[in-house]
Amino acid sequence: xxxxxxxxxxLSVPEGAIVSLNCTYSNSAFQYFMWYRQxxxxxxxxxxxxxxxxxxxxGRFTAQVDKSSKYISLFIRDSQPSDSATYLCAxxxxxxxxxxxxxxxxxxxxx
Amino acid sequence: xxxxxxSSRYLVKRTGEKVFLECxxxxxxxxxxxxxxxxxxxxxxxxxxxxxxMKEKGDIPEGYSVSREKKERxxxxxxxxxxxxTSMYLCASNPLDTFTQYFGPGTRLTVL
Numbered sequence: 086x087x088x089x090x091x092x093x094x095x096l097s098v099p100e101g102a103i104v105s106l107n108c109t110y111s112n113s114a115f116q117y118f119m120w121y122r123q124x125x126x127x128x129x130x131x132x133x134x135x136x137x138x139x140x141x142x143x144g145r146f147t148a149q150v151d152k153s154s155k156y157i158s159l160f161i162r163d164s165q166p167s168d169s170a171t172y173l174c175a176x177x178x179x180x181x182x183x184x185x186x187x188x189x190x191x192x193x194x195x196x
Numbered sequence: 197x198x199x200x201x202x203s204s205r206y207l208v209k210r211t212g213e214k215v216f217l218e219c220x221x222x223x224x225x226x227x228x229x230x231x232x233x234x235x236x237x238x239x240x241x242x243x244x245x246x247x248x249x250m251k252e253k254g255d256i257p258e259g260y261s262v263s264r265e266k267k268e269r270x271x272x273x274x275x276x277x278x279x280x281x282t283s284m285y286l287c288a289s290n291p292l293d294t295f296t297q298y299f300g301p302g303t304r305l306t307v308l
Contacts, residue, residue: 089238091238093236117295119295119296121299126301126302127301127302128200128286128288128299128300128301128302129239129286129297129299130299131296131297131298134295134296173238173239175297177295183241183244183254184229184241184295184297186231186238186239187238188236188237188238189238
């Protein structure tokens with residue numbers, strides 16, 4: 086069983102839609118949860134991070150962590166064509182430690 | 197701004213060649229990582245380093261070695277390239293005890 090599972094998509098939505106991206110994981114030691122965005126032919130860049138359970142909001146983006154269900158989500162409100170990218174979830178048991186990535190979900194926002 | 201640079205964006209090599217991929221970061225980060233990224237498999241960790249001359253195997257170290265002689269530079273070596281090593285290679289770095297990784301632009305390696 087993979088440490089982190091992520092639906093690869095692809096996901097295609099109209100501009101302005103709410104997007105939900107999800108990952109599940111198996112290792113209960115994970116405490117740090119990250120979302121990276123990767124544009125085509127570029128390296129991933131950190132979008133958001135959370136520690137332990139709960140929600141975190143940053144503009145149009147909201148990250149949720151449910152440790153009891155081993156499930157994390159990223160919501161994008163009022164999606165824009167510039168949000169079209171691959172979104173990767175990542176997790177770690179402690180800072181500076183090995184990171185475990187999902188396979189990425191490809192998102193296209195259609196104008 | 198943190199900058200992580202990789203020596204080549206695209207590289208084509210032949211089976212059996214020795215291949216060097218170089219990564220340089222300019223923010224004095226302690227930790228450096230090499231990943232490969234393949235469709236459907238995501239990012240898989242090859243090797244990482246917590247300090248100069250230190251290295252740790254990741255999930256898929258077979259067929260690879262690394263070198264970290266200076267803090268800012270982390271090299272990935274394919275001793276004898278094979279076609280199954282055709283992939284996108286990504287370097288990343290982060291300061292000690294943080295979880296924010298900074299990635300380079302990647303090197304797309306094709307082994308013929």
